[in-house]
Structure formats: structure tokens, C-alpha cells
Amino acid sequence: MDNEKRPLRIALTKGRLEKDTVGLLEKIGYDCSAVRDKGRKLILPVGDTIEVVLAKAADVITYVEHGVCDMGVVGKDTIMEMSGKFFELADLGFGRCKFALAGKKGVDFYQGYGVKTIATKYPNVSRTFFEKKGMDVDIVKIEGSVELAPLLNLSDAIVDIVETGTTLKENGLEVFETIAPISARLIVNTVSLKLRQREIESLIKLIEENL
Amino acid sequence: MNRYDLITPEGTSDLLFEDCAMRRSLEEKLSGIFKSKGYCEIVTPGLEFFDVFNLNSRYFPQESMYKLSDNKGRLLVVRPDSTMPIARVAATRLRDARLPLRLYYRQNVYRNKPVMRGRSDEIHQMGIELIGSDSKRADLEVISSAIEVLASFENEDFRFELGDIGFFRELVNKLDADTAAKEEIRSLIEVKNYPALNDLLDSIGDNEITNALKQLPRLFGGEEVFDKAAELYDDEKIRGVISELRVLYNSLIEMGYGGKITIDLGIVNKLDYYTGVVMKGYLQGYGDAVLSGGRYNKLLAEFGYDVPATGFAVNVDAAAKVMKQSHTYSAPVPDVIVYGADSFVMEAIKYANGLRGNGLIVENSVFDSYGRTKEYAAEKGIAKAVCVGKEILTENIIGEGGQNG
Numbered sequence: 001m002d003n004e005k006r007p008l009r010i011a012l013t014k015g016r017l018e019k020d021t022v023g024l025l026e027k028i029g030y031d032c033s034a035v036r037d038k039g040r041k042l043i044l045p046v047g048d049t050i051e052v053v054l055a056k057a058a059d060v061i062t063y064v065e066h067g068v069c070d071m072g073v074v075g076k077d078t079i080m081e082m083s084g085k086f087f088e089l090a091d092l093g094f095g096r097c098k099f100a101l102a103g104k105k106g107v108d109f110y111q112g113y114g115v116k117t118i119a120t121k122y123p124n125v126s127r128t129f130f131e132k133k134g135m136d137v138d139i140v141k142i143e144g145s146v147e148l149a150p151l152l153n154l155s156d157a158i159v160d161i162v163e164t165g166t167t168l169k170e171n172g173l174e175v176f177e178t179i180a181p182i183s184a185r186l187i188v189n190t191v192s193l194k195l196r197q198r199e200i201e202s203l204i205k206l207i208e209e210n211l
Numbered sequence: 212m213n214r215y216d217l218i219t220p221e222g223t224s225d226l227l228f229e230d231c232a233m234r235r236s237l238e239e240k241l242s243g244i245f246k247s248k249g250y251c252e253i254v255t256p257g258l259e260f261f262d263v264f265n266l267n268s269r270y271f272p273q274e275s276m277y278k279l280s281d282n283k284g285r286l287l288v289v290r291p292d293s294t295m296p297i298a299r300v301a302a303t304r305l306r307d308a309r310l311p312l313r314l315y316y317r318q319n320v321y322r323n324k325p326v327m328r329g330r331s332d333e334i335h336q337m338g339i340e341l342i343g344s345d346s347k348r349a350d351l352e353v354i355s356s357a358i359e360v361l362a363s364f365e366n367e368d369f370r371f372e373l374g375d376i377g378f379f380r381e382l383v384n385k386l387d388a389d390t391a392a393k394e395e396i397r398s399l400i401e402v403k404n405y406p407a408l409n410d411l412l413d414s415i416g417d418n419e420i421t422n423a424l425k426q427l428p429r430l431f432g433g434e435e436v437f438d439k440a441a442e443l444y445d446d447e448k449i450r451g452v453i454s455e456l457r458v459l460y461n462s463l464i465e466m467g468y469g470g471k472i473t474i475d476l477g478i479v480n481k482l483d484y485y486t487g488v489v490m491k492g493y494l495q496g497y498g499d500a501v502l503s504g505g506r507y508n509k510l511l512a513e514f515g516y517d518v519p520a521t522g523f524a525v526n527v528d529a530a531a532k533v534m535k536q537s538h539t540y541s542a543p544v545p546d547v548i549v550y551g552a553d554s555f556v557m558e559a560i561k562y563a564n565g566l567r568g569n570g571l572i573v574e575n576s577v578f579d580s581y582g583r584t585k586e587y588a589a590e591k592g593i594a595k596a597v598c599v600g601k602e603i604l605t606e607n608i609i610g611e612g613g614q615n616g
Contacts (some may be wrong), residue, residue: 065328065498091406148568
């Protein structure tokens with residue numbers, strides 16, 4: 001059957017998560033030289049049994065959801081923003097940061113009854129967060145440095161990923177509230193897990209032992 | 212100028228020739244299976260009142276339904292599912308019918324999905340509902356029909372998965388936690404989010420129940436799952452659930468489906484809908500389940516008719532998509548084209564009808580010359596042309612170097 005022949009396909013989020021995952025796979029004992037010298041190639045073999053696909057974070061979810069990739073490594077931030085149908089089997093521990101509500105230092109965000117404006121790259125995460133609080137907010141989608149929005153008085157606060165908080169501090173901003181912790185997750189297509197259970201489970205076991 | 216007059220709405224598409232032929236042939240195959248087991252076809256309206264899908268338990272989130280209003284301002288939905296309308300029919304017009312009812316359907320359902328995610332909003336489904344029996348025999352009948360359907364797709368690598376929502380229900384009922392936490396646990400088990408589930412259960416406590424729940428999403432695979440499940444927690448009800456599932460599993464193995472049947476006790480979606488055995492079917496080459504169903508003993512009671520029921524639905528287009536990878540289907544090409552010379556048109560139509568009587572597919576030529584007719588036939592790959600005039604002349608079109616395309 002041809003599914004036994006096709007290598008297990010793993011989509012990796014390009015950039016830091018890719019490097020950390022490759023490090024992990026090498027620790028387990030896979031030969032990742034093809035990924036290390038990838039040039040412009042987007043699909044790369046790792047040993048005989050795995051194939052790595054390099055993609056943008058949101059696309060990792062799309063490929064896994066459709067089953068064209070069996071597994072994926074993607075940040076919890078993207079999972080929270082995109083949602084979707086897949087299994088989230090392991091927390092890989094790297095790529096740690098958090099979602100936070102932040103704004104100008106010393107401002108009491110919750111004060112007053114006016115509708116607040118939130119600038120963010122993550123409108124769904126922001127909406128869900130304020131929905132749970134029963135708060136109506138105006139959400140403005142920003143593509144680049146979200147920190148600008150409160151400085152330019154476009155918004156009362158931002159919802160963004162905070163790693164060390166240095167950018168916030170240097171711009172006179174501070175974290176008001178932590179929304180959720182973030183780290184890299186191993187996601188698996190719901191059908192692949194069932195059709196290729198043995199391969200996937202043994203790989204996950206190796207990964208968990210080497211974290 | 213209209214901006215949208217040349218395209219179809221997102222999530223929909225036109226189905227042409229081969230794809231149509233493929234869908235119809237699958238439909239015929241499945242209706243054959245269903246009819247041979249005594250199921251009768253039922254067609255429900257494409258539009259239903261919103262209330263039908265807005266029962267006490269909200270099985271469908273309102274944002275996933277296409278809504279419109281009728282001329283009295285009442286809220287309607289474009290049917291997002293066939294089981295609930297069928298439950299409505301069973302509870303009303305079929306209320307006095309002798310049970311069990313065996314019903315099958317083939318119709319579209321519509322679900323408003325996030326755009327650009329590459330899945331259809333319009334899903335062509337076929338399925339059966341066996342209403343009015345809570346017996347294990349009914350479960351076995353529906354399950355074996357589902358497997359027969361999967362096997363009929365000629366995809367060597369199909370997998371049929373069996374679970375029982377009762378296992379999770381019994382465990383979580385014993386758990387000392389509020390409804391919100393229980394729902395969170397359910398959703399984490401559904402997505403098999405092992406780490407978050409562990410954290411949440413650790414915060415609730417370290418006991419037999421939380422430990423069993425932690426293992427629940429990992430309880431999938433072959434026969435060994437039953438023993439693992441039995442070790443996790445032991446009480447009468449759970450033992451009952453496991454032993455009944457094992458009996459079902461063994462019956463399926465006896466029927467010759469070994470290697471195709473797996474167990475997953477972590478199927479916990481639609482918890483308020485399903486009440487017992489749940490099933491899913493997978494085909495290699497499609498990233499989501501193509502078949503799903505289970506026992507839903509409480510749904511009809513919501514329509515005021517308290518009878519048990521079980522059934523499943525198949526995503527016919529998903530199955531067609533997978534089959535297309537290994538089978539070629541082509542729309543039928545006519546065997547013959549018949550041209551009638553001037554003043555022989557009626558003769559030609561009669562002659563064509565005669566050929567059709569022999570089982571051939573025959574086109575009547577609409578061209579005004581025999582030459583154009585032959586040209587057209589060559590291009591379309593029609594094997595024979597007939598010219599009806601004072602005499603009847605039959606020519607082979609293909610094989611004379613006429614075919615191009």
C-alpha cells in the first residue's frame with residue numbers, strides 16, 4: 001500500500017521553531033543535513049522515513065488540517081488564532097513566550113465605561129479574551145509593530161506576544177495582564193494518527209524522551 | 212455590470228460530467244446497500260425553521276448555519292444536517308408507524324465554514340437512521356452497514372473506528388469539578404491535547420478518576436485498548452460499556468473485517484448528542500473522517516417522541532475525491548450520431564429511436580449538413596455516424612483517422 005511507502009510528512013514553521021525542531025530531530029538521531037543546507041527547497045528528506053515541509057505558521061495548520069502533512073510544529077499563538085481540526089499531542093517546550101494585554105505604563109486599562117480600542121495582530125485571540133470578560137471592545141488589526149498603536153493613541157491597549165518585554169519597556173509600555181502562555185506544539189492530522197498510529201506514536205515517544 | 216454573475220459563492224462549486232458520473236455511481240452503490248437492508252428513502256426540505264436546530268441542546272453553533280427569513284419574518288436555516296429533520300419527521304408524521312423505522316437519505320447539507328480553508332460549505336451526504344430500537348442488534352446492523360459502505364469505496368486502506376461515549380461520561384460524572392471544567396476536559400480529550408489535559412487534571416486532584424481521564428485520549432488502537440481501559444478504572448457501568456464494545460468488535464472481526472477496525476475511546480465530540488456507541492470512517496487520501504455517526508437516544512425526545520435511534524452519514528463527495536485518485540470515470544460518449552437529410556428529418560428521428568431501443572446512446576444531429584455532422588462526431592469521439600436519406604448510410608468515424616481530441 002502506498003501510504004506505507006510515503007515518508008511521514010512534518011510541516012515546520014519556518015524560522016526559530018524550524019531550527020529548534022531540527023535540533024530535536026538531530027538529538028533523536030535523524031540526519032537533518034538536507035534541512036540544514038536546504039537552499040531554496042521547501043520539501044526536504046530527513047532520513048528515509050521523514051520528510052520535512054517548510055511553511056509559514058498559519059499554513060502549517062492548513063496543511064495538517066487537510067492531511068497533506070501528517071504532523072506539524074507550530075506555536076500555540078497560531079493555534080489559538082486560527083483554531084482548526086487536528087490533534088495537539090505534545091508541548092515541545094521551546095519557543096516559549098506569552099500572549100499579553102499591554103499598554104502605556106501607569107494607565108488603568110479597565111477604568112471608565114467607554115469602549116476600549118485594542119490593536120493586535122491576533123483579532124480572534126483578542127475577541128475571545130474580551131468575550132470571556134463580557135467586554136465590548138473595538139479591535140483594530142495591525143500588521144507590523146503593534147506597540148505603535150497606543151503610542152500614537154490609536155488604541156487603549158494591545159494584545160500581542162511578549163517574550164522578554166524589552167520592546168514594551170523601551171517604548172514606555174507595560175503588561176497589564178497575561179492572557180495565555182505560548183510554546184511550540186506538535187500537531188497531528190486526525191486521520192493520519194489513526195492510519196499511521198505506530199509510526200507517529202513511536203516518533204512522539206522519541207520526541208518526548210529527548211525534550 | 213454585475214460583479215458576481217460569473218462565479219459561484221465561496222465553498223460551492225459546479226459538478227461537471229465525470230465528477231457527476233462519479234457522484235451518481237457512488238449514490239447508486241450506497242442506495243443499493245441501504246435498500247437491500249430494507250431502508251426507505253426520505254427527502255426533507257432544504258429550508259427548515261431555525262427552531263428545529265435550536266433545541267435545548269445546541270448541536271449546531273448558530274454561526275455555522277446559513278439563515279434567512281420567510282415572508283412572515285420567521286427565521287429559517289438552510290439545512291445544516293439531515294438527522295434532525297428526520298427526527299422531526301419521525302416524531303410527527305411517522306409517530307404511529309411501526310418501529311423500528313429504517314430511513315435513508317441522499318441530500319446536501321450546508322455549513323457556513325471559515326472562508327479560504329479549502330472545504331466545501333455544501334456537502335453531499337448519504338446516510339441511514341435506524342429509529343426505535345436500543346438493542347445491540349441495531350448497533351451491529353448500523354455498524355456493519357457503515358463498514359460495508361466504506362469497503363464499497365474500493366480504497367484498500369479504509370479504517371473503521373469504534374468508540375463509546377459512555378466511557379467518558381461515566382468517568383467525568385464521578386469527577387468532582389464544575390460543568391465548565393468538565394467541558395474543558397472534554398474539549399482537551401477531543402483534540403488529544405495531552406499536556407494541557409494533564410495540567411488541568413493535576414489541578415483538580417490526583418486520584419483514580421483524574422488518572423483515568425488523563426489516559427483516555429491515548430486509548431485508541433486495536434484490541435489491546437479494551438484491556439488498557441479495563442485497568443484504568445473498574446466499576447459496573449464502565450465494565451458494561453467495555454464488554455459491550457468488545458462484543459461488537461469481536462463480531463466485526465468474525466465478519467472478516469480484521470485489520471480494518473480500530474477503537475478510540477477518546478471520541479467525545481457532540482457529547483450532548485451521542486449517547487452510546489460512536490463510529491468514524493477514514494479513507495487514505497482524505498484528511499478528515501468520511502463517515503461518522505453513532506447512537507443518539509435523546510434526540511427524538513427533544514421533538515416530543517422518546518425513542519432511541521442510531522445512524523451514520525457519509526460525505527459522498529469526499530469519498531468521490533479519494534476514489535478519483537485511483538479510478539477514472541468518464542461521462543458517457545454517445546455511440547452514434549444520426550443525421551437526417553432535408554425532408555428525411557422525421558425518418559432520422561425514428562431511426563435513432565430504433566437504435567436507442569437496442570441500448571445505444573444516440574445523438575440527433577442538429578447540423579444542416581452530413582459533412583459538419585461527421586466533423587463534430589470526430590471531435591467528440593462518437594464512433595459512428597448515420598446519414599438517413601433515400602438510403603441509410605452508416606460510417607465508422609473513429610478508426611478512419613477522424614478523431615482528434
